[in-house]
Amino acid sequence: MSGKNRTVADIVAVCQEMYEDLSFNYARKWKAAKDGRKVVGFLPVYSPLEMIHAAGCLPLGIFGGGDQMEVIHGDAYYQSYICRIPRSTIELGVTNRLDFVDGMIFPFVCDVIRNLSGMWKIMFPNVWTKFFDTPQNYDKSIGGTYYIQELKELREGLEHMTGRKISDDDIRRSTKLYNENRRLIREVYAFRAKAPWKASASEVYLLMRAGLMMDVEEHNAMLKEYMAAATLEDRPKRDNVRISIYGSFCEQPPLNLIKSIEMAGCYVVDDDYSLNNRFLMVDVPTDGDPLEALAMTYIENSVETSCKYVPDGKEKGKFHVDAVKACGAEGVIYATPSFCDPALLDRPMICDAISKAGIPYIAFKYAENSGQMQPIREQAGTFADSIKLWS
Amino acid sequence: MSKEAVKEASMEMQKKMIARNYEAITSKHETGRKVSSTFVPGNLNELLMCFDIVNNLPEINAIQAGMRKASGGFIMEAEKSGHSEDVCTYVKCDIGQMSKGNIAPNGKPYPNPDVLMLSYTGCYTFMKWFELLREEYKCPTLMLHVPYEGDGHSTKNMRDYIVKQLKEVVIPGLEKVSGVKFDIDRLRQYLRNSAKAEDDLVWCLEQGKQPISPIDAYFGGVYYIGPIFTAFRGTDDAVEYYKMLRQEVQGRIENHQGPLTPEGTHFNDQKYRLVVEGPPNWTNFREFWKMFYDEGAVVVASSYTKVGGLYDQGFRHDPENPLESLADYCLGCYTNLNLPTRVDLLAKYVEEYKADGLLTNSIKSCNSFSAGQLMIMKEVEKRTGKPGAFIETDLVDPRYFSAANVKNRLESYFQMIEQKRRAGGSKTTVAA
Numbered sequence: 088m089s090g091k092n093r094t095v096a097d098i099v100a101v102c103q104e105m106y107e108d109l110s111f112n113y114a115r116k117w118k119a120a121k122d123g124r125k126v127v128g129f130l131p132v133y134s135p136l137e138m139i140h141a142a143g144c145l146p147l148g149i150f151g152g153g154d155q156m157e158v159i160h161g162d163a164y165y166q167s168y169i170c171r172i173p174r175s176t177i178e179l180g181v182t183n184r185l186d187f188v189d190g191m192i193f194p195f196v197c198d199v200i201r202n203l204s205g206m207w208k209i210m211f212p213n214v215w216t217k218f219f220d221t222p223q224n225y226d227k228s229i230g231g232t233y234y235i236q237e238l239k240e241l242r243e244g245l246e247h248m249t250g251r252k253i254s255d256d257d258i259r260r261s262t263k264l265y266n267e268n269r270r271l272i273r274e275v276y277a278f279r280a281k282a283p284w285k286a287s288a289s290e291v292y293l294l295m296r297a298g299l300m301m302d303v304e305e306h307n308a309m310l311k312e313y314m315a316a317a318t319l320e321d322r323p324k325r326d327n328v329r330i331s332i333y334g335s336f337c338e339q340p341p342l343n344l345i346k347s348i349e350m351a352g353c354y355v356v357d358d359d360y361s362l363n364n365r366f367l368m369v370d371v372p373t374d375g376d377p378l379e380a381l382a383m384t385y386i387e388n389s390v391e392t393s394c395k396y397v398p399d400g401k402e403k404g405k406f407h408v409d410a411v412k413a414c415g416a417e418g419v420i421y422a423t424p425s426f427c428d429p430a431l432l433d434r435p436m437i438c439d440a441i442s443k444a445g446i447p448y449i450a451f452k453y454a455e456n457s458g459q460m461q462p463i464r465e466q467a468g469t470f471a472d473s474i475k476l477w478s
Numbered sequence: 479m480s481k482e483a484v485k486e487a488s489m490e491m492q493k494k495m496i497a498r499n500y501e502a503i504t505s506k507h508e509t510g511r512k513v514s515s516t517f518v519p520g521n522l523n524e525l526l527m528c529f530d531i532v533n534n535l536p537e538i539n540a541i542q543a544g545m546r547k548a549s550g551g552f553i554m555e556a557e558k559s560g561h562s563e564d565v566c567t568y569v570k571c572d573i574g575q576m577s578k579g580n581i582a583p584n585g586k587p588y589p590n591p592d593v594l595m596l597s598y599t600g601c602y603t604f605m606k607w608f609e610l611l612r613e614e615y616k617c618p619t620l621m622l623h624v625p626y627e628g629d630g631h632s633t634k635n636m637r638d639y640i641v642k643q644l645k646e647v648v649i650p651g652l653e654k655v656s657g658v659k660f661d662i663d664r665l666r667q668y669l670r671n672s673a674k675a676e677d678d679l680v681w682c683l684e685q686g687k688q689p690i691s692p693i694d695a696y697f698g699g700v701y702y703i704g705p706i707f708t709a710f711r712g713t714d715d716a717v718e719y720y721k722m723l724r725q726e727v728q729g730r731i732e733n734h735q736g737p738l739t740p741e742g743t744h745f746n747d748q749k750y751r752l753v754v755e756g757p758p759n760w761t762n763f764r765e766f767w768k769m770f771y772d773e774g775a776v777v778v779a780s781s782y783t784k785v786g787g788l789y790d791q792g793f794r795h796d797p798e799n800p801l802e803s804l805a806d807y808c809l810g811c812y813t814n815l816n817l818p819t820r821v822d823l824l825a826k827y828v829e830e831y832k833a834d835g836l837l838t839n840s841i842k843s844c845n846s847f848s849a850g851q852l853m854i855m856k857e858v859e860k861r862t863g864k865p866g867a868f869i870e871t872d873l874v875d876p877r878y879f880s881a882a883n884v885k886n887r888l889e890s891y892f893q894m895i896e897q898k899r900r901a902g903g904s905k906t907t908v909a910a
Contacts, residue, residue: 163852164850164852164853165849165852166840166842166848166851166852166870168564168842168848169845169848169849173849193628195626197602197845198601198602198603198813198845198846198849199845199849201602201626201628202816202817202845202846202849202850203849203850204628204816204817205628205816205817205818205819205820205850206817206850206853208816208817208818209817209818209821209853209857210853217628217629218626218628218629218816219628220625220626220628222623222639223598223605223621223623224621224623224639224643224647226646226647228642228646229639229642229643229646229647230623230639232639232642233625233635233636233638233639233642236635237635240633240635393606394602396598396605396609396621396623397609398619398621400609400612400613400616400619403609403613425564426564427564428564428565428566428602428603428606428845429602429606431562431564431565432562432565432566432569432603432606432607432610433606433609434560434562435559435560435561435610436609436610436613438560439613452562452564
């Protein structure tokens with residue numbers, strides 16, 4: 088799928104096509120290309136994709152239906168006060184858009200996604216469905232030990248589904264590829280933070296979303312190609328403010344919302360969109376026990392986000408403040424999906440920490456199918472102006 | 479409706495127990511006793527008692543505020559200070575109450591807790607609730623992470639993880655806060671008491687199978703589960719309470735009586751037998767209950783009475799394996815079970831309690847219960863052939879209790895049951 092000397096526009100066009108394709112043709116073709124291949128879907132926020140890859144499967148990020156799909160059946164499963172991602176995910180399922188998916192992983196995010204795992208078991212009994220619970224205790228000997236065993240059980244589940252053993256070397260090989268993926272993604276984020284006029288938020292977003300739907304080696308090649316192409320882009324530097332976006336780690340905003348924030352005069356220099364590929368912040372060791380390596384990296388070097396407990400109250404929100412400082416953002420937009428318990432319960436604490444650090448912020452809610460962008464543009468534009476004038 | 483509710487002896491006893499506990503909480507500065515805040519599901523009351531720590535439950539305080547019609551103001555106060563209208567109203571009631579003097583039902587201020595015992599079982603919100611409280615109280619927080627039974631059963635790894643946290647985090651933390659050394663034999667004694675009380679509770683709950691149910695397993699059930707789910711499991715008082723409750727239920731069976739309504743009459747004319755899924759509404763509790771008995775509907779089994787443990791499915795606290803038993807207890811609370819298990823349990827209740835159907839009270843605040851309830855209802859209908867119904871209210875937010883809507887839906891549901899009966903789909907199971 089990669090070509091030579093593609094421009095940013097070429098690469099982004101490929102990513103956008105994948106992003107908009109709710110029939111998941113890339114994954115269907117990948118599966119059909121070789122007998123015995125299987126596809127494993129995963130929901131936000133974090134699953135160890137190395138494990139799925141090591142099983143010989145394609146990890147397929149499922150982020151609901153976005154703003155392009157009418158939800159008809161999905162609404163019959165949920166009350167009005169529940170967020171949109173589970174209902175559009177159900178819609179994807181009942182309309183057979185996921186009929187080629189052999190397994191689904193529902194990682195711990197909140198009670199809604201947790202319960203969706205059980206619904207999936209009932210609705211799609213032939214699909215291997217796993218609720219994946221990561222530890223909330225971050226002591227290596229307690230939470231770490233528990234997590235290693237959970238990874239063993241995940242390995243056994245994948246082996247059972249595929250009918251083939253996953254060796255330690257398989258996992259190490261996959262870990263190397265995902266380490267490279269994470270390194271390249273960190274480079275893209277650093278590049279954008281340095282020269283945001285060359286890497287727009289919507290382009291980086293599409294690049295990341297597509298990466299969670301394609302083969303990791305192909306994505307690694309694409310990331311390198313993108314960096315080379317983006318460096319060559321000759322784009323004017325605008326008088327925009329630099330902002331970070333947090334609170335959007337699960338249900339994703341529509342692409343138009345991301346674009347609207349930029350059009351309102353904001354350069355996005357950090358975000359927590361589709362966070363799976365940045366959840367581990369350092370390379371996972373590829374020597375020794377590969378499950379222990381994955382577990383301990385999670386325990387010691389994973390991001391702070393609302394689906395995790397912060398053991399030390401004094402540290403609450405510090406991760407976000409440090410991230411803002413590291414990327415040189417001048418303000419924060421805390422943008423959360425409506426009815427998102429994790430982001431909304433965390434909002435007062437995170438925003439308080441941001442505020443105490445002297446960083447201006449605004450907060451608003453969205454849904455994956457939000458259509459009215461004018462209020463967003465006005466809010467973000469006013470915020471950008473206020474930073475320019477008074478910060 | 480404003481008339482004082484008529485109460486049975488066991489209810490009066492429970493009222494005194496609760497009053498004594500509030501007195502113990504609010505007098506901590508005089509007595510020097512330490513106070514913990516903790517949650518109902520995964521409640522480690524016996525363990526806290528080993529350290530002479532008094533157990534304060536913010537969920538129960540929110541219920542008390544809801545029943546006293548004070549919660550609406552507290553919730554709005556919290557929303558004014560930046561808490562989203564979308565999140566749990568127990569949390570907002572608790573936080574709003576702090577800014578309004580934090581007064582306990584006995585009229586005295588709640589003291590700050592000495593420890594937040596974050597027993598994280600079956601509800602995501604618990605984790606953030608105590609992160610929020612930690613910012614207010616600046617006291618130690620002890621997190622006990624209880625993994626979710628996603629595959630429909632617990633595993634050795636889950637149990638070992640909980641026991642390890644108990645040994646290495648919770649017990650040392652409670653020793654430090656209280657200055658009391660942990661004595662496992664003391665824990666065993668409390669667990670023995672728990673198991674005795676649990677036997678009597680189960681016996682009472684199972685009497686919902688009687689042709690004239692001597693209990694109401696939802697509205698009355700709230701009283702039956704009170705001591706065991708809160709600050710009294712493991713105490714002699716709880717053992718005594720459940721003996722008394724059992725005698726009262728036995729007395730009603732012998733006299734062919736239904737449960738006592740708040741108006742003081744025995745609810746004998748039982749036309750409809752329901753299984754109810756979901757917590758009750760607390761702001762209009764008596765009005766809500768009246769809608770049921772006025773129409774002749776008795777609740778014979780409910781999931782809410784399992785939120786603090788599934789004793790009726792065989793679990794008992796075990797003094798021979800104290801810490802493992804606490805781990806099993808936490809793992810087995812109702813909202814920690816996956817949806818297929820919840821469907822199995824509710825379908826089993828509909829059949830075993832010869833119910834006319836499953837009624838779901840869907841609570842806006844509680845995604846742990848509510849997400850997936852429409853599917854649960856459809857599945858239970860499919861398996862049992864009995865009609866289901868769905869109403870929506872909230873825990874303690876009076877803005878989400880619409881009496882007319884709830885009443886309309888209930889009346890339609892009862893008509894549907896009648897139609898099904900006439901069509902031969904659902905037998906009338908009520909004895910004459």
